[in-house]
Amino acid sequence: MAGEETHAEEDDRANPALSDISREETPMNMKLKLTTVALGVTLAAGPAMAELVFPSLSYRTGPYAANGIPFADGYADYFTLLNERDGGIGGEAIRMIECETGYNTEKGVECYESTKGEGALVYQPLSTGITYQLIPKATADGIPVHSMGYGRTSAKDGSVFKNIFNYPANYWDGASVAIKHLLDVNGGSLEGKKIALVYHNSAYGKEPIRTLEELSKKHGFELSLLPIDHPGQEQKSQWLQIRREKPDNVIMYGWGVMNQVAIQEAANIRYPMDQFIGIWWSGSENDVRPAGDAANGYKALTFHNVGDDFPVFDDIQKFVVDAGKAAGAGDQIGTALYNRGLYAAMLAAEAAKTAQGMHNTTTLTPAQMRDGMEALEITEAKMADLGLPNFGPEFKVSCENHGGNGFVAVSQWDAAADSWSLITDYVQSDQDILGPLVTEDAAAFAAESGITPGC
Amino acid sequence: MPEQLAFALEVTANGLMAGVLYALVALGFVLIYKASGIFNYAQGVMALFAALTLAGIMDGQVPFSHLINAVFGTDVHHFGWNVPAFLAILLTMVVMIALAYAVQRLVFRHLVGQEPIILFMATIGLAYFLEGVGDLMWGSDIKSMDVGLPQGINTWIDETTFEALGYGFFIDNLDIVASIIAALLVIGLVMFAQYTKQGRAMRAVADDHQAALSVGVSLNFIWILVWSLAGFVALVAGIMWGTKSGVQFSLSLIALKALPVLMLGGFTSIPGAIVGGLIIGVGEKLFEFLIGAPFLGGATENWFAYMLALIFLVFRPQGLFGEKIIERV
Numbered sequence: 112m113a114g115e116e117t118h119a120e121e122d123d124r125a126n127p128a129l130s131d132i133s134r135e136e137t138p139m140n141m142k143l144k145l146t147t148v149a150l151g152v153t154l155a156a157g158p159a160m161a162e163l164v165f166p167s168l169s170y171r172t173g174p175y176a177a178n179g180i181p182f183a184d185g186y187a188d189y190f191t192l193l194n195e196r197d198g199g200i201g202g203e204a205i206r207m208i209e210c211e212t213g214y215n216t217e218k219g220v221e222c223y224e225s226t227k228g229e230g231a232l233v234y235q236p237l238s239t240g241i242t243y244q245l246i247p248k249a250t251a252d253g254i255p256v257h258s259m260g261y262g263r264t265s266a267k268d269g270s271v272f273k274n275i276f277n278y279p280a281n282y283w284d285g286a287s288v289a290i291k292h293l294l295d296v297n298g299g300s301l302e303g304k305k306i307a308l309v310y311h312n313s314a315y316g317k318e319p320i321r322t323l324e325e326l327s328k329k330h331g332f333e334l335s336l337l338p339i340d341h342p343g344q345e346q347k348s349q350w351l352q353i354r355r356e357k358p359d360n361v362i363m364y365g366w367g368v369m370n371q372v373a374i375q376e377a378a379n380i381r382y383p384m385d386q387f388i389g390i391w392w393s394g395s396e397n398d399v400r401p402a403g404d405a406a407n408g409y410k411a412l413t414f415h416n417v418g419d420d421f422p423v424f425d426d427i428q429k430f431v432v433d434a435g436k437a438a439g440a441g442d443q444i445g446t447a448l449y450n451r452g453l454y455a456a457m458l459a460a461e462a463a464k465t466a467q468g469m470h471n472t473t474t475l476t477p478a479q480m481r482d483g484m485e486a487l488e489i490t491e492a493k494m495a496d497l498g499l500p501n502f503g504p505e506f507k508v509s510c511e512n513h514g515g516n517g518f519v520a521v522s523q524w525d526a527a528a529d530s531w532s533l534i535t536d537y538v539q540s541d542q543d544i545l546g547p548l549v550t551e552d553a554a555a556f557a558a559e560s561g562i563t564p565g566c
Numbered sequence: 567m568p569e570q571l572a573f574a575l576e577v578t579a580n581g582l583m584a585g586v587l588y589a590l591v592a593l594g595f596v597l598i599y600k601a602s603g604i605f606n607y608a609q610g611v612m613a614l615f616a617a618l619t620l621a622g623i624m625d626g627q628v629p630f631s632h633l634i635n636a637v638f639g640t641d642v643h644h645f646g647w648n649v650p651a652f653l654a655i656l657l658t659m660v661v662m663i664a665l666a667y668a669v670q671r672l673v674f675r676h677l678v679g680q681e682p683i684i685l686f687m688a689t690i691g692l693a694y695f696l697e698g699v700g701d702l703m704w705g706s707d708i709k710s711m712d713v714g715l716p717q718g719i720n721t722w723i724d725e726t727t728f729e730a731l732g733y734g735f736f737i738d739n740l741d742i743v744a745s746i747i748a749a750l751l752v753i754g755l756v757m758f759a760q761y762t763k764q765g766r767a768m769r770a771v772a773d774d775h776q777a778a779l780s781v782g783v784s785l786n787f788i789w790i791l792v793w794s795l796a797g798f799v800a801l802v803a804g805i806m807w808g809t810k811s812g813v814q815f816s817l818s819l820i821a822l823k824a825l826p827v828l829m830l831g832g833f834t835s836i837p838g839a840i841v842g843g844l845i846i847g848v849g850e851k852l853f854e855f856l857i858g859a860p861f862l863g864g865a866t867e868n869w870f871a872y873m874l875a876l877i878f879l880v881f882r883p884q885g886l887f888g889e890k891i892i893e894r895v
Binding site: 340401 | 573576577580583584632635643698701706707708710711712717718719736738807810811812814815816817818819820823851854855858859863864865867868
């Protein structure tokens with residue numbers, strides 16, 4: 112197009128009459144010029160530069176759709192809000208591309224391959240399996256990945272995992288804060304206590320074992336491990352074992368139907384619900400509602416706030432739901448997983464803003480987005496400005512630390528009110544224990560992948 | 567009584583109960599395989615579909631509401647009423663019979679005389695289709711299943727065993743109910759097969775399609791009947807499992823629990839499904855208690871069930887109660 116404009120200028124000089132007409136700037140001529148310039152800029156910049164592209168690898172179908180739908184709705188609705196209320200981020204419109212994974216790793220990778228050419232700025236794989244597949248691919252393609260509260264825990268070490276981020280908290284933070292909470296409710300000592308870990312018998316479920324083993328040495332509690340095979344519809348053996356051994360507390364790393372059955376079985380054996388703590392993937396309304404009143408008092412860890420009593424939800428109602436632009440039926444707003452999706456979108460948008468400021472541009476490349484994520488700082492003032500006061504922990508990302516500061520809170524289910532509420536502040540995980548574990552695992556990955564760590 | 571022995575007895579009792587629940591799923595497979603030689607891959611999804619329909623009807627949910635709202639721009643979700651459990655079960659049965667009719671009319675009537683593998687493939691297609699229709703019809707959210715079945719520890723058994731043995735056994739009330747219902751179901755099915763005209767026709771078709779046709783038995787009617795019965799069994803299984811875990815799409819995976827039961831009990835025997843279920847239930851629970859949890863790190867039940875079934879197959883390839891097929895060349 113630039114070449115064509117040059118020819119046009121040469122023609123103008125060769126034909127004074129035409130040149131004069133064109134200098135008169137008739138409305139028709141002006142319109143033509145503006146169109147040409149706009150078209151030229153658009154084509155030169157390419158589709159990736161004209162808008163901010165955020166893929167959403169969602170799962171609205173399949174066995175885990177009940178969890179995938181609210182997250183995908185929250186993620187989409189926040190971006191829609193920014194588009195409708197603020198005109199996007201920094202004046203650039205957001206384009207969210209949703210791709211259905213069905214929570215299937217192969218489909219997730221296909222989604223990545225089919226959308227990365229669209230100028231995708233960051234991927235949230237929403238599955239530990241997909242995350243593990245995308246770690247080498249996205250690193251090679253220079254696209255950042257944000258696995259928020261899932262994925263490979265040692266991705267926190269940014270000197271090894273340069274393109275992978277897992278702020279604000281990871282599975283090991285969850286395990287550590289569960290133990291800190293138990294310390295709090297037991298007067299500061301877990302000496303001689305019995306704690307059982309009921310976990311999904313998969314790479315995900317096994318994540319906290321090492322951390323809990325280290326913590327059991329430090330605090331003197333006895334840890335027993337109870338794996339449950341996928342999908343987890345039959346757990347009688349494990350709960351009979353819990354009934355026999357009478358652990359003081361049960362920590363659960365479950366997923367899908369395993370959560371509902373575990374909570375029901377705990378109720379069946381009359382295990383005290385307030386001594387039963389789930390990780391955030393065992394802490395949605397879906398997990399507790401089927402057990403009805405029996406689930407009252409069940410606790411779950413979380414790295415974001417719960418409910419819809421935040422100013423941002425008024426804007427979502429006004430600009431998204433009432434305008435008929437909501438991603439779903441509007442019935443998921445304020446649920447634990449909707450809020451998690453919204454929080455993920457907020458963190459992506461704030462990283463994009465940071466990147467725009469750093470590179471003094473409104474349009475972004477994936478590499479610039481990565482820089483923005485690495486320089487992201489979430490403060491209470493910033494969250495309050497966004498209509499999300501105390502919605503999540505404060506944290507700062509750096510080259511060495513891609514995982515935030517490991518602050519996690521504990522929520523509790525009130526069956527009568529049909530809602531979760533936070534019962535603790537955001538508490539920091541035991542960095543003395545977790546720091547060396549992260550470094551060790553990241554170093555092993557660096558050695559096997561031939562990566563030279565460095566910032 | 568030594569404590570370990572009391573624990574083992576408790577585990578055995580719970581294994582028997584779990585076995586009944588596995589057998590409930592296996593029964594549906596047996597009914598269809600016996601009458602038509604089709605291994606119905608969709609049986610697990612039928613249990614899901616039946617449970618979804620029952621929960622949806624009870625809740626007064628408008629079927630296909632998301633689709634209707636998307637196409638017509640409406641905002642309908644519920645009729646505004648709740649249907650009593652008994653009536654909802656009857657209505658769900660009507661839906662399952664309609665499904666059986668549609669499956670027979672639209673799929674299997676066109677595949678008569680095809681190889682068993684073709685029929686099996688058709689049921690795989692049916693499974694995916696039903697899963698999608700179930701999703702579209704009733705949504706993907708997890709629904710509570712409350713038809714009034716009791717749940718939780720049976721206090722009478724707890725107290726009685728505590729007085730007798732010094733350790734109170736845990737037996738879930740839901741498992742007791744499931745066992746009674748399964749027993750009634752099996753008695754009902756056997757009586758139906760033995761003493762009714764349709765039942766005898768069903769057995770005739772199961773023995774020899776051609777011979778049954780030659781004496782005037784309507785193959786179409788019998789197959790619709792069998793698929794309806796399998797739909798009914800799926801509904802019962804869906805209610806039991808749905809009460810335990812809520813009605814959700816993972817419910818279709820309960821079929822995985824039925825496969826070792828079928829391998830062990832035989833694909834063609836109703837009592838085989840029950841006995842197979844009990845052996846698998848007790849076997850896997852006892853193995854987990856005695857060897858799995860103490861020595862192998864736990865979570866042995868899934869693979870042990872298949873291993874147990876395979877051991878039986880070595881000695882009786884047709885399963886415990888299956889028909890021995892002798893084909894002469």
